[in-house]
């Protein structure tokens with residue numbers, strides 16, 4: 001059993017230590033010409049009535065709230081341009097939600113639609129999403145409470161951005177990259193029989209080794225006021241948020257992560273977490289027999305990750321430059337092809353999935369992929385890759401899917417910025433985006449992926465090209 005009081009006590013000790021180190025950073029007054037203005041806000045987006053929950057291949061209805069689901073926003077204003085970076089405690093974002101929210105934000109706040117980045121943390125204890133006029137088969141399952149939730153969501157996101165816009169204050173970004181090596185694990189493994197296994201289970205003796213890497217870095221951006229105190233902190237990490245389960249609404253691990261950091265910086269400070277590339281990662285350590293499900297486990301992860309953020313505090317440095325730049329590129333991705341004969345099979349599986357006993361998990365995964373792509377007549381997915389930079393040290397990249405970690409690492413390796421934060425499930429989602437290598441190995445994420453082999457690498461190319469362009473533009477602005 002976890003001794004929660006003891007964990008809390010040690011966190012307070014670590015946290016106080018961190019704050020002391022932070023407070024001794026030499027004071028460096030902001031020059032007027034480099035002072036950005038940044039505003040922060042959060043809005044509760046927990047459904048107000050029992051609503052179907054997301055996350056699994058079987059339906060379940062919410063019963064109560066463990067902790068609220070939040071929309072959080074940071075609005076950045078460099079005097080000439082504005083941008084908003086928004087995160088949602090939801091399973092995903094949809095394109096409809098993105099387009100509608102951007103339109104409302106532009107109308108209400110004047111921030112150009114193209115300068116808005118919206119990502120989801122991927123909590124599995126949030127509501128199911130529905131896309132009106134969907135071309136995705138699974139999103140066509142619709143009930144009135146889900147529809148009501150979705151139609152109200154863009155308004156709430158726009159309200160959040162507006163609230164952030166109304167409290168802009170002079171600030172300057174500082175950045176640091178923390179490390180936490182013990183929380184995230186690749187979930188694909190080379191097995192003794194030569195196959196690549198997916199979530200093969202704890203202490204499985206047939207595991208040879210991981211089939212992919214992990215990214216243990218924790219990019220942090222702190223928005224400092226003129227007294228060098230953080231008014232807001234943005235952070236992201238590569239871990240899959242399916243720790244809690246059950247029928248209570250919960251943000252999963254970020255709930256405790258943010259609560260821990262608020263206890264250090266102050267509950268009036270803004271802490272915003274985003275999920276980075278973790279399409280083939282999760283929190284399960286197969287080399288340990290300990291159970292890893294429930295709120296206690298989510299708290300363990302959140303508290304430990306907050307410790308990694310605090311250990312990085314002494315490393316914060318002021319970012320160079322303060323100009324904002326935003327670009328997006330639409331990358332057409334071919335669909336994962338299927339033979340015409342498979343459509344009738346997929347339809348029969350989808351029909352059977354509505355009754356008990358359900359078809360096998362693997363049949364449902366493949367059938368839903370085939371029907372999604374068939375429904376859109378196998379036309380390519382137009383996927384947005386968006387980049388926001390402030391000065392020439394810090395950039396954010398938005399990718400629309402559950403992206404394999406290696407692809408995120410490739411973007412970071414090719415980025416000229418000192419800190420590149422990647423937000424996945426951003427501005428819509430096309431589901432899993434595996435590496436080219438993984439397509440040859442198969443298993444769950446590949447069977448589920450709507451896009452064709454090589455898609456992920458095209459997104460990496462686009463992101464790196466934009467980051468390089470940003471870097472040279474930012475350098476010329478200094």
Ligand SMILES: [Zn+2]
Nearest residue numbers: 122124240242
């Ligand atoms: Zn998931």
